[in-house]
Amino acid sequence: KAGVTQTPRYLIKTRGQQVTLSCSPISGHRSVSWYQQTPGQGLQFLFEYFSETQRNKGNFPGRFSGRQFSNSRSEMNVSTLELGDSALYLCASTPRGSSYNEQFFGPGTRLTVL
């Protein structure tokens, strides 16, 4: 089975722009979670989607949004980019029925905001 894929792997944007990141979960996985990783704040939970519905949300401003499609692929969008949004954005998918709700991570998208 192919792992979690994220596109693009690297992205450079300027302040004020918006960006969309994509995540394709492992086949059969219906839950997708997003995390932001920065040197200062560490790994922080952004949100989780399951069956096209946001099921859980972290403490991030409304500029951060996401959605999930019927094929379980997910996108996250950041509008009006700020310098502090520079980070590694990780996506993780969870297999249905996993007693641990184990999350399988993708390689991440490195976003740089100039």
Place this chain on the structure above:
Amino acid sequence: AQTVTQSQPEMSVQEAETVTLSCTYDTSESDYYLFWYKQPPSRQMILVIRQEAYKQQNATENRFSVNFQKAAKSFSLKISDSQLGDAAMYFCAYKVVSGSRLTFGEGTQLTVNP
């Protein structure tokens, strides 16, 4: 709110030796999961080992084992016969049984010296 603390920002070990990484957490929940993730320079998060809070027996995965002390809210990772490929950032993480959000510690950078 749940918190996870890793008090060792950096650790080093000689190849073939044993090293223990520390993790403490704070929660009012009685049922939860604990994980150790490894993040090598490639940035891909890889699950190393997991522990269910209701299980008293410590989890073991080959050279990796944990010391889970529920009353003390401590969850340390022991790596035996360390290998060069073990060099990475290690994150301790917590998740309630009913939720999907992983709460991560700050991470411990492990160096393995030949």
